[in-house]
Amino acid sequence: MLLILVGYASGLFKDKLLSMRPTFLQRISLAVYSLVMYALTPLTLFHLVSRGFNQREYFKRWSERFAMYRAPAKVPCLWLHAVSVGEVNAITPLLQSLHAHYPETPLLITTTTPTGSARVKALFGEQVQHVYLPYDTPGAVNYFLNYFQPRIAIIMETEIWPNLFAEIGKRHIPLLIVNARLSERSMRGYRVIACLMNVAMQAVTQVAAQSLADLKRYQKLGIRREQGQVTGNLKFDVKLPTHTSEQAQQWRAEWGVRAVWIAASTHPDEEAIVIAAHKRIREQYPDTLLLWAPRHPERFESVMELVNEQQWRVTDRLAHQQPAKDSDVFIINTLGELLAFYACADVAFVGGSFQAIGGHNLLEPASLAIPSVVGPHTFNFVDITQLLLEVGAVRQLESPEELPEAILRFINDKKLARQCGEAGRKRIERERGALDRTLKLIEQYLK
Numbered sequence: 001m002l003l004i005l006v007g008y009a010s011g012l013f014k015d016k017l018l019s020m021r022p023t024f025l026q027r028i029s030l031a032v033y034s035l036v037m038y039a040l041t042p043l044t045l046f047h048l049v050s051r052g053f054n055q056r057e058y059f060k061r062w063s064e065r066f067a068m069y070r071a072p073a074k075v076p077c078l079w080l081h082a083v084s085v086g087e088v089n090a091i092t093p094l095l096q097s098l099h100a101h102y103p104e105t106p107l108l109i110t111t112t113t114p115t116g117s118a119r120v121k122a123l124f125g126e127q128v129q130h131v132y133l134p135y136d137t138p139g140a141v142n143y144f145l146n147y148f149q150p151r152i153a154i155i156m157e158t159e160i161w162p163n164l165f166a167e168i169g170k171r172h173i174p175l176l177i178v179n180a181r182l183s184e185r186s187m188r189g190y191r192v193i194a195c196l197m198n199v200a201m202q203a204v205t206q207v208a209a210q211s212l213a214d215l216k217r218y219q220k221l222g223i224r225r226e227q228g229q230v231t232g233n234l235k236f237d238v239k240l241p242t243h244t245s246e247q248a249q250q251w252r253a254e255w256g257v258r259a260v261w262i263a264a265s266t267h268p269d270e271e272a273i274v275i276a277a278h279k280r281i282r283e284q285y286p287d288t289l290l291l292w293a294p295r296h297p298e299r300f301e302s303v304m305e306l307v308n309e310q311q312w313r314v315t316d317r318l319a320h321q322q323p324a325k326d327s328d329v330f331i332i333n334t335l336g337e338l339l340a341f342y343a344c345a346d347v348a349f350v351g352g353s354f355q356a357i358g359g360h361n362l363l364e365p366a367s368l369a370i371p372s373v374v375g376p377h378t379f380n381f382v383d384i385t386q387l388l389l390e391v392g393a394v395r396q397l398e399s400p401e402e403l404p405e406a407i408l409r410f411i412n413d414k415k416l417a418r419q420c421g422e423a424g425r426k427r428i429e430r431e432r433g434a435l436d437r438t439l440k441l442i443e444q445y446l447k
Contacts, residue, residue, distance in 0.1 A: 004155070029195035032334050032366050033162055036135045036323045044135060050370065054298030055112030067134040067143040072131055074106035079150035081133055082109065084116035084359055085335060087156045090179060090235045091184065092123060093435050094154075099127070108148055110398035115297060117334050136161040144217055152445055157181050160221075162196040169203025173322075174445035178208045178438050179234040180284050182217040183358065190221055205445065208438050211383045219221060231441065232434030233384070235363045240339070244368070246430075248343035255289060255384055256325045260413045262291040264338055267362040268299065270375075271306055273354055273400040278329070279310070280404035287412065289323055291341050293332035295351060295360070300333040344418055347373045347410035352380075356402050366424035373397060373406045385429070393424025 020181035026391055048065075052058035058223075061104075078098055081086045088111065099107060109124070111117050120130045129148075134140035139348070141163045149380060153168050153175045168175045182190075190197050206230040209215035215228045252260070261281070263274045278290045294303050307314045312328035317337065323330040342348055348365040350372050358380030367371045372394045378385040388394040390391040395406050410417040 021050055025441040026195045026199050030162060030199055034138050039077060055114060064132040067140040069147060073148050075149040076151045077106040077108040077148055078152055079108045080154040081159060082111055082156040083159060084113040085119045088116050088119045089301045091156050093237050094234060094438060097439055113333055122336055136163045138163050141167045155177055159188060160200050162200045165203040172273055175203055176206045179203060180207045180209045181214045185379055187217040187220060192223045205439060207286040210442055236428055236431040237435040240367060241401045244340060244343050251344050255323050258287040258289060259285045260289045261347050261407050262345040263349045264351060265295040267295055267355045267357055269355040269432055271303060271349050273403060275306060277404040281407055284408060289327060290329045291332060291345060292329055293338055304331055341368055343368045345370055347407055351375050353377050362388055362394060363428060367428050369421035369425040371410050371420040387427060388424050391423040391427045392420045
């Protein structure tokens with residue numbers, strides 16, 4: 001593998017550095033960065049192996065991560081990159097619209113994670129091409145672009161790769177960052193490598209930002225004023241399946257008349273918090289059902305073990321499909337079904353917010369008129385959190401000890417839960433329109 005990579009590298013550095021015509025410091029920074037990326041190849045392989053012990057899919061398709069392909073490509077194509085499940089879900093309406101507008105042009109979707117890959121295949125099957133995005137080495141990037149020959153590069157949210165962006169710019173391929181978001185924390189991290197970010201940002205054609213605050217942060221990274229505009233958040237435009245509410249009512253009828261809450265997208269440090277909260281809630285309502293969806297598949301078994309230690313009656317999606325009438329906890333150990341189970345809950349706890357992850361998508365429960373509870377760490381979704389806080393659709397807590405009482409508040413007061421949930425749903429309705437604005441932007445570069 002290393003010999004192949006060295007072969008890719010041969011002769012590329014000189015061509016790259018001269019053709020881009022960046023400043024001397026930028027050229028040196030890009031060269032050093034590229035050498036570091038090659039030097040880290042053994043560590044990336046170790047990372048794939050270590051992740052593979054928990055999630056077997058990481059053992060597969062390594063060749064794609066180094067831009068080595070067997071099947072012939074459909075070229076030229078429209079290329080869209082979405083890191084994982086959340087980004088794939090958010091970009092789905094855009095993909096469907098592009099397919100409708102350009103039916104003769106192949107669509108290529110890249111992801112970084114196996115869960116994102118699985119979601120692409122579940123949603124689109126053979127309608128699109130899909131590979132993993134290769135590592136950001138000059139050789140892999142060049143081979144990837146030569147192989148697929150994209151007419152346009154559409155990057156979702158916050159994925160900035162210096163070599164990839166620089167090579168796209170060199171080839172004069174329109175490069176759009178859509179649904180772009182950039183937290184204050186991420187911006188500070190990127191600015192540590194300001195020279196590399198300047199090289200990357202020079203290649204960007206347009207940034208379609210979720211908010212004015214996101215756009216200003218991208219400008220601090222180096223994009224010019226004319227390179228950016230606010231188009232809004234595509235996640236507001238994700239349409240609910242027509243049968244979601246009816247299905248939820250049917251499922252709830254099968255589960256019996258009782259309180260149901262969901263702990264969604266939880267991380268390891270939040271698991272004990274969820275256990276403690278469910279214990280407290282069951283003191284008041286012993287038949288309460290907890291729907292639990294860990295964020296990462298490798299945590300499914302561990303969460304099952306934690307629940308079994310409590311001697312609760314537990315069922316799971318893969319083995320049992322639905323909770324039994326006497327289930328205390330139901331583990332959602334599948335991907336892409338969270339929306340359906342949100343619709344069944346009286347209230348949702350959205351994870352990644354008691355652990356310093358930055359939170360996860362609050363729009364899904366809000367779009368279903370389900371009130372949510374989050375912890376203090378929502379820095380990845382500041383604008384969405386604030387928007388829903390303003391109408392009472394979300395309650396933000398300072399400490400884990402507050403979680404059971406916050407859940408119980410909505411269980412005890414069904415009228416309050418309905419009012420808060422409906423306020424969130426209406427607020428989302430008012431924010432729609434990002435899809436149309438983003439499509440118009442993309443179409444300018446496909447004429």
